[in-house]
Amino acid sequence: MTNSKLWIISILLLLNYPVLFANQIISVADFGLKPDSRVNSVPYVRKALEACRKQPGSTLFFPKGRYDFWPQYTVEREYFESNTTDNNPKTLAVLLDSLHNFTLDGNGSSFVMHGRMQPITLDHCSDINLKGFTIDWDIPLTSQAKVLKVTPDYFEIEINTHESPYIIENNNLVFVGEGWKSKLWSIMEFTSDTHLVAPNTGDRIGWRNYHAEEVSPGIVRLSDPSVAAFYPKEGNWLVLRHNERDHAGIFLYHSQRINLEQIDVYHSCGLGILSQYSQDLSFNKVRVVPNASKNRILSGHDDGFHFMGCGGFIRIEECEWAGLMDDPVNIHGTCVRIVEILSPTRIKCKFMHEQSQGMEWGRKNEKVGFIENQSMRTLGTGTMTSFEPLNKSEFIVEFQAPVPNSLKVGAALENLSCTADVEIRNSFFGSCRARGLLVSTPGKVIIENNIFESSGSAILIAGDANQWYESGAVKDVLIRNNTFRYPCMSSVYQFCEAVISIFPEIPKPDIRYPFHSNIRIENNKFYLFDYPILYAKSVDGLSFVNNTLIRDTTYQPFHYRKDGITLDACRKVIISGNRAEGNVLGKTIRLHDMKPGDLKLRNESFFQLRNKP
Numbered sequence: 001m002t003n004s005k006l007w008i009i010s011i012l013l014l015l016n017y018p019v020l021f022a023n024q025i026i027s028v029a030d031f032g033l034k035p036d037s038r039v040n041s042v043p044y045v046r047k048a049l050e051a052c053r054k055q056p057g058s059t060l061f062f063p064k065g066r067y068d069f070w071p072q073y074t075v076e077r078e079y080f081e082s083n084t085t086d087n088n089p090k091t092l093a094v095l096l097d098s099l100h101n102f103t104l105d106g107n108g109s110s111f112v113m114h115g116r117m118q119p120i121t122l123d124h125c126s127d128i129n130l131k132g133f134t135i136d137w138d139i140p141l142t143s144q145a146k147v148l149k150v151t152p153d154y155f156e157i158e159i160n161t162h163e164s165p166y167i168i169e170n171n172n173l174v175f176v177g178e179g180w181k182s183k184l185w186s187i188m189e190f191t192s193d194t195h196l197v198a199p200n201t202g203d204r205i206g207w208r209n210y211h212a213e214e215v216s217p218g219i220v221r222l223s224d225p226s227v228a229a230f231y232p233k234e235g236n237w238l239v240l241r242h243n244e245r246d247h248a249g250i251f252l253y254h255s256q257r258i259n260l261e262q263i264d265v266y267h268s269c270g271l272g273i274l275s276q277y278s279q280d281l282s283f284n285k286v287r288v289v290p291n292a293s294k295n296r297i298l299s300g301h302d303d304g305f306h307f308m309g310c311g312g313f314i315r316i317e318e319c320e321w322a323g324l325m326d327d328p329v330n331i332h333g334t335c336v337r338i339v340e341i342l343s344p345t346r347i348k349c350k351f352m353h354e355q356s357q358g359m360e361w362g363r364k365n366e367k368v369g370f371i372e373n374q375s376m377r378t379l380g381t382g383t384m385t386s387f388e389p390l391n392k393s394e395f396i397v398e399f400q401a402p403v404p405n406s407l408k409v410g411a412a413l414e415n416l417s418c419t420a421d422v423e424i425r426n427s428f429f430g431s432c433r434a435r436g437l438l439v440s441t442p443g444k445v446i447i448e449n450n451i452f453e454s455s456g457s458a459i460l461i462a463g464d465a466n467q468w469y470e471s472g473a474v475k476d477v478l479i480r481n482n483t484f485r486y487p488c489m490s491s492v493y494q495f496c497e498a499v500i501s502i503f504p505e506i507p508k509p510d511i512r513y514p515f516h517s518n519i520r521i522e523n524n525k526f527y528l529f530d531y532p533i534l535y536a537k538s539v540d541g542l543s544f545v546n547n548t549l550i551r552d553t554t555y556q557p558f559h560y561r562k563d564g565i566t567l568d569a570c571r572k573v574i575i576s577g578n579r580a581e582g583n584v585l586g587k588t589i590r591l592h593d594m595k596p597g598d599l600k601l602r603n604e605s606f607f608q609l610r611n612k613p
Contacts (some may be wrong), residue, residue: 003495005401009450013193016229016316023103024058025066026051028067035065037111041475045094052102059103062133066110069093071117073177079121080252080260080358082308082334087246100126100457106133106263112578114135115178116248116269121205125255135250136266136291139177141162141243142325143300145220146497154223156422157238160216163294173220174213175242184212186241188325189232190297195290195323196431197455198236199555202491237297239433241325243338245270249288252278256312260284265300266291272300276359277418281313283319290323291431299323304432307331309359322430328454331422332440334472335412335464336361339394342400349413350394352469353399358392368397368419370404373412373465376473376538377513378508380404381416381604419443424450434493435460435501440472447479454486456496461516464505473504477519486527486552489559497535499526509569514540522546523555524554530557531586539569544575548605551582563590563610570594576602 026048033044045060052058053217080578081149093113096102102125111133113119119135122128145157145165159166166175173184187207189198222383232238237566248269252258253273261284267274272288275281290296304321305328307314321328332357339350351357362368362384370379382399389395397413421443429436429452437595439445452458463473479500488499495503504515515538522545526533529552535540544565564586567573575589588610591599601607 013521014392017444018336021147023416024055025061026055027061027063029063029380033067035063035067038066038073040070041067042069042093044075044233046073046240049096049099049335051593059105062106062109064107064109066112068112068114069117069119072074072325073370074117079251080600081248081251081274082276082301082356082359083245083306084248084545085244085246085355086357086392091115092121092273093117094120094127096120096128097123098124102127102145103129103131105131108132110134112134112207113478114485116141116180116247118249118251119268120250122252122255124577125258127257128255128318129249129259129261130263130292130321131261131397132263134266135268138299139165140267141177141269142267142301143175143242144297145236145238145242147234147236148219150231152207152228154216154221155231156219156221159218159220166220168212168214168220171211173191173222173238173240180243182242183245184240184242186211188239188241189236192235192237195297196453196487197433197491198233199490201230202493204230208410219531225318239298239323241271241327243301248272248274249300250274252276252281254278258282260286263287264289266296267298268300270304271302272304273306275307275310277304277309279310279420281310281312284313285318287320287404288319288328293407297323297435300323300325302326303329303330305330307420310413310420311335311418312420314420316425316427318426319428320428321432323431326433327438328422329436329473331420332438333415333418334359334361335414335469336473337465337469338407338409338411338413340409341403341407342396343576347397347403347413348394349397356469360387361395362387362397362415366415368399369414369416369463369588370407370482371412371414372406373410374508375510375513376463376504376515377510378467379406379411418444421445422607424448424554428448429454429458431455434486438462439477440470441521442473442475445474445477447477448481450482452482452484455487455491456493457499457501458484458488459500459520460495460502461502462495466505466507474516475518479519479521480516480523482524484524486529487530487556490555492559497566498532499528500534502536504538504541509538510572511569511591511595516570519543520545524548527552527585528586529553529555530559531564532559532561532566533564533586534555535566536570537560540572542573544578548559549578549580549584551580551584557602559566563588564607565589566592567594568597571598573599573603574606575599575607578604580606
């Protein structure tokens, strides 16, 4: 080989030249699948994936266009998915099963689903890169309508019948799709101009006892005298919730080192992207937002990104959420209740929430925390030697050493091995039905340079072993350089006590045993139309420092809390260096069940203590 050729090859190696030295590229076109053909893509993609399995390090490439996925030829498999209705088996459009070192490159293509199905599933995979595609339905599992007319007795809405076919059945509005039908059970109202959740509407209307009648094709009249005072505003948009959550959009299960980038999930049958018992996950420029090209207000059926029992490191960068019917991001574990102590080392447990039943809660050598559920105090830890399912609801766990003598029936177990460090940066939490970010993990958490427009609390740090059984006392959380815009806390939802709400469910708080610890809220901007800024319960080590508080008058204040900061059974709290612009309402601090000296006000010119501990 000549020196010139060697020189060229050396330069190409340095540049990581994509043609000569790329991994094997396998196109779906090689198997007869053409974009925009509207044929069922499922069997073609299955064949292409089998070819990729034989070529480690390969890329499955889609020529840009539309690809339709129908239930025929899909794989059906039983999965017990967290926070998801147990409708099994799940219908899987694209299944990556025990696949490693693989890239799926959509090249900007649209993946369009038909019927109730899970678009993409990763089961026991590693080193996977998913990129460059959108997920949507022509007939979504949620609907929307424009409010045409409002009177004291009824209001009329206009429905796009091509996108959301419906019938009137027993005076109920019932939507019909590709192999399913479901009736309206809840309504969310969005403003006509900003597409934000209309202020002070939220979950206050149940819509279980309404009366529906068709005025003309696509025009439906709804009436319910019991909620007539809460009829929507003429011209606004309604998201009509009718189906149940039974499939995720993308499901990451027992997988590791997974990267998602430049993906738009416009809709899903349930949670947008569910990661369960997976670790080392990266999300870059992934959006769960309405499909603007279809004039949609709605996006996902429920949460945007949902993480249950995940470990390692979770990185979320430059992502976006809007129009969801639940929280953009929720990170947590699952507590289970002790129903019987069989021996000093064997415990019978039960999943207490119906949407957690059937999960593989633990594995050998994983670390478990023993939680006294009234005070939420951790009594000790143990190491599992076995996990034995008895049925979907109950299982037996055995430990290397005897459990604490103080552990009683009714207490809870928490899997401490399935927890993650988290970084969320440069992302946009748009207006959705509930809160913005829920985080419950003892790992290191950084929430930085994000924008929040959540209709409820922007950030909720919860945790409980009594109702939702979502576990994870935080130990190290930094909330820094974020912007909380005026839509935050414009409606009240569960646990939404302030823009930042630290609200573990503790029946009997004990100041000696705080649940959360080491939370720092620094150098953020809050645009506030109402009073409550921060609510914190049972925290050891909390600081609210050098934040800028700016009065906004877009909405009228309505919240029942009239203090800017409320502290309940907290220790080692520092409030320092915060400054206000304009007539910010929440000037006072209220304390509950705290000792003298638990709060330090340092160089603080804005906040004033309302009551002494």
